[in-house]
Amino acid sequence: MESESVVTQQLRRAFASTRTVLAEVRPSQLDAATPCVSWDVRALINHFVGSGRWGAAMVLGTESADKDYAAGDLLASYDDSRRVALAAFGSAGVLEKTIELPFGRFSGTDLMNMVTRDQFTHGWDLARAIGQPTDLDSDLATELLAQAHLDILDTDRGPEGRAIFGPATKPSPPASPADQLAAFLGRTC
Template sequence: MTIDIREAYRRALDDFGALVHRIAPGQWENPTPCAGWDVRTLVNHVVSESLCVPELFAGRSAAEIGGAFDGDLLGDDPLKAFDASAAAAVQATGEGGSLTAVVRLSFGDVPGAEYITELFADALIHTWDLARAIGADERLDPELVEACAAWFADAGDDYRQAGVMGDPHPVPAGTGLQARLLAAWGRAG
């Protein structure tokens, strides 16, 4: 990967956040490409994930965190909830030693760099999901798409076997990298 993964994650969260700030009042219930999720559920998912990041980098395990960040985390001010959680996650991943830290996830211990890569990929793909749901420009940052595609080429089968994503969609020859990446993630773009 040619871009520092911490920078890629920050940029992906920034892009997601820019869309969060564009959600119109009547769009929070719009369906997303994530089966069964509306816009509010999608944003809540990213907030929940972001709130876990500082805890995990502080040495707590996913089991210790448990359901602390389940339920509605957006409250009456979804923008504030997103902004605060994203800032905390970026700070935690940007601190010295984050790449070599051991992060204790539900399926086992992983190096910090791998966990940040997973966070980055999730934020990037969910940026497209949110753009699609609110009718915004669906083009993702090409440098981030390239970084994610390079990582996911090796990691995709593991994620499908773990049941965290659907089967890839077929794409015609000559399809652009973003469309191929989304198809690999089970998105019909």
């Protein structure tokens, strides 16, 4: 179990960071705009709660059901998604598997890294949308930014809704590591 904990450490930290922001969401904020132009806060929450479950389903070869995770207890829904994802990615042999996704073939490790970056960055999006500080886990943001520079190609970038990432932007100084990561992934900071 100790090695599983080390293997999923970044994912665990990303979930913890985003959960801290999610705990601040009030029902009146669910219709607020987010840095992801096509999503309001409700859609953003549904995406990142669902993406933890989706990642788990992809590595385990199971089905992932769509649900309105923002309709009930946000933290309970998120905690359940976090538990499912951490258990799946911590399972023996999962990280070495090759997984077919609609946009390519990836190792379990690569998919876990995608889910980690997605969880953390959407925590940043949520913080920005609800007026919370965006200076999230600086050490994790620095690690994820270094990984993103290696993983994200120019061919992955384009307009929202047509590409996985937007064009990199320059964050306004002084930019925290989380702001720098968000800018690299196409957010305006």
